[in-house]
Amino acid sequence: METSACDNSCDYGKPGVFRGSVRFENPTLAEYRWPLCEVQGLKPGPRLCVSAGVHVNEVSAIEAAVRLQHLFNPETICGSVSIIPLINQPALYRYSEYVCPVDGKNINHTFPGRKDGTFSEALCDAIVNEWCVGADCYVDMHGGDLREQVSKFVLYQKTNDHEVEEQARQLAMCFDAEIVLGLPRSFLDKPGRPPTAFARHKRIALMSEAGSNGILNEKAIFFHVEGVLNIARTLGIIDTPASSFQHARVLCDEYLWVYCPTDGEFHAEVEPGYRVEKGQRLGTLRSFFGEILAEINAPADGFLLWRITHPSIPKGEPVLAVAVAEPTQP
Ligand SMILES: [Zn+2]
Numbered sequence: 001m002e003t004s005a006c007d008n009s010c011d012y013g014k015p016g017v018f019r020g021s022v023r024f025e026n027p028t029l030a031e032y033r034w035p036l037c038e039v040q041g042l043k044p045g046p047r048l049c050v051s052a053g054v055h056v057n058e059v060s061a062i063e064a065a066v067r068l069q070h071l072f073n074p075e076t077i078c079g080s081v082s083i084i085p086l087i088n089q090p091a092l093y094r095y096s097e098y099v100c101p102v103d104g105k106n107i108n109h110t111f112p113g114r115k116d117g118t119f120s121e122a123l124c125d126a127i128v129n130e131w132c133v134g135a136d137c138y139v140d141m142h143g144g145d146l147r148e149q150v151s152k153f154v155l156y157q158k159t160n161d162h163e164v165e166e167q168a169r170q171l172a173m174c175f176d177a178e179i180v181l182g183l184p185r186s187f188l189d190k191p192g193r194p195p196t197a198f199a200r201h202k203r204i205a206l207m208s209e210a211g212s213n214g215i216l217n218e219k220a221i222f223f224h225v226e227g228v229l230n231i232a233r234t235l236g237i238i239d240t241p242a243s244s245f246q247h248a249r250v251l252c253d254e255y256l257w258v259y260c261p262t263d264g265e266f267h268a269e270v271e272p273g274y275r276v277e278k279g280q281r282l283g284t285l286r287s288f289f290g291e292i293l294a295e296i297n298a299p300a301d302g303f304l305l306w307r308i309t310h311p312s313i314p315k316g317e318p319v320l321a322v323a324v325a326e327p328t329q330p
Contacts, residue, residue, distance in 0.1 A: 001025065001130050003036065015042045016074050022084075024126035028119055032089045038082040039072040045079025046136040046235040050228055051127070053086030054107045054140060057095055060211035061141035062086060064224035071229065072238065079237050084131070087140075090119070095214075097145050108142070108207075111197035128197060136235055137171055137204045140194050141224045143211030147310035151273035151303065152223050152247060153179040153323070155207040157199035160185065168195070168204045169251075174234055175208050175227030176245045178273045179303050179323050181252045206231075213309055250303060254324035260285065261294045265311040266319055272304050276322060283320075285313070300324050 002023045003012040010016030018040070021033040050068060052061035065085035072081045086092060090102045098106050105120035113124025132138045144150050154175040156168040165182075172180050187196050198205035208227050210220035232238045260266070264285030270276055276298040285294045296319055298304075307320035 004033075010040075012038065013040065015040050017069075019069075022131070024123075024130055026115060026122045026126055028117075028122040029126060034084050034089060035086060036082065036084055037069040038080060039069070039074050039077065040080045041074050041077035041237070043078040045077070046237055047080050047082065047134050048228075048232055048235060048237060049082045049084075049132045049135040049138040050141070051084045051087050051139075052141040052224075053084075054088055055098060055142060055145050056086065056088050056091040057097060057146045057214040058141075058143045058211055059214055060217050060220035061143050061208070061224055063216055064141055064221045064228070067221065067225055068228055071225070072232070077232075077237050079235070081232065081237060082131070082135075087123070087127070095146070097147070108140075108193055110191055111194050112191070112200070113197075124197070127194070132198075132203075132205075135203075137206065137231060138194055138198060139206050139208060139228055139231060141208045141228075143209045143220055143224075144213055144215075144306075146214045147308050148306055149212035149272050149309050150209045150306035151178045152210045152220075153177050153181055153305060154209065154227065155181050155183055155193065155195055156204075157187065157193075157195035158182040158185050158253065159188065159199045159202075161202055164199065164202045164204065168199065168206065171204060171231050171234060172206050173249055174230035174242075175249075176223060176243070176247050177208075177227075177249050178247045179252050179305065180249050181255060181305075181323050182326075183255065184253060209306070251326045252303065252323035253326045254300070254302070255305070256299050256302070256322045256324065257318050258282075258296060258299060258320050258322065260296075260313045260315055260317050260319045263314050264293045266296070266308060266313050267311065268307050268309075268320075270304050272306050274304050275302075276304055277301050283307075296320065298322055
């Protein structure tokens with residue numbers, strides 16, 4: 001990692017607030033620089049890495065990454081907090097939905113990436129093996145692309161290592177979420193989100209989700225900011241009291257995507273965050289004459305995680321997702 005500091009910055013790695021940019025070692029990434037704010041405390045302690053803007057329209061998460069930079073005081077914190085507010089630099093000002101325009105890949109489904117891969121793969125590798133090296137936790141904040149509304153939820157990865165899984169779940173519970181979703185262990189075999197890639201090496205990453213439609217929303221920003229602050233409290237970076245929780249933080253362990261069965265205009269009947277029952281109608285697809293072409297029904301009992309908000313959806317595209325609650329313990 002090669003850093004360069006702004007005028008009002010301390011030197012990188014020294015106690016204080018570093019503001020500047022970072023260039024990663026991989027030549028595939030050489031044309032880009034990433035904005036970086038790193039608050040290094042006077043006292044040693046844990047390291048927390050936080051990012052947003054893997055999806056550049058998920059603006060409440062990006063704004064949370066900006067506000068968080070001003071909430072850590074190097075005089076009082078233990079350890080460091082490192083923040084990259086916009087990961088998908090090639091998509092900046094291009095408003096690309098989901099993908100990185102250089103290679104058309106969804107960075108969020110490409111972790112851990114590869115050094116010798118495409119731009120997105122090289123970037124994921126740099127995040128995992130350069131920027132987040134030594135991090136006790138990495139939080140990647142998301143929520144609501146241009147045509148999407150999400151519930152307030154957080155993802156962690158279930159693993160065969162009980163201790164790592166418990167710690168990841170405990171940190172996930174730091175967010176005042178409607179749903180706390182542990183990704184199934186079967187995900188560990190494939191490229192995926194940061195929580196999955198990190199868990200393979202007994203490291204912890206989380207994803208927080210809140211927001212919608214590329215619009216700044218104070219409640220969504222607050223959700224991300226407070227969740228990250230609570231993680232910093234739990235890790236021992238800051239010692240202010242934890243915030244109280246308003247939402248149920250229902251523990252879920254299945255993430256079911258529902259795909260559009262036909263071209264049509266989607267009219268939703270249930271909003272994200274609500275409980276749904278298996279077979280319940282969640283919306284309809286209609287023709288341009290108003291005829292009902294198909295119903296979208298809940299694939300299982302659970303909670304609506306997110307849904308597409310733009311009515312026009314072609315056959316085969318995801319239209320919504322449902323999270324299934326863990327079986328209750330006897
Ligand atoms: Zn996203």
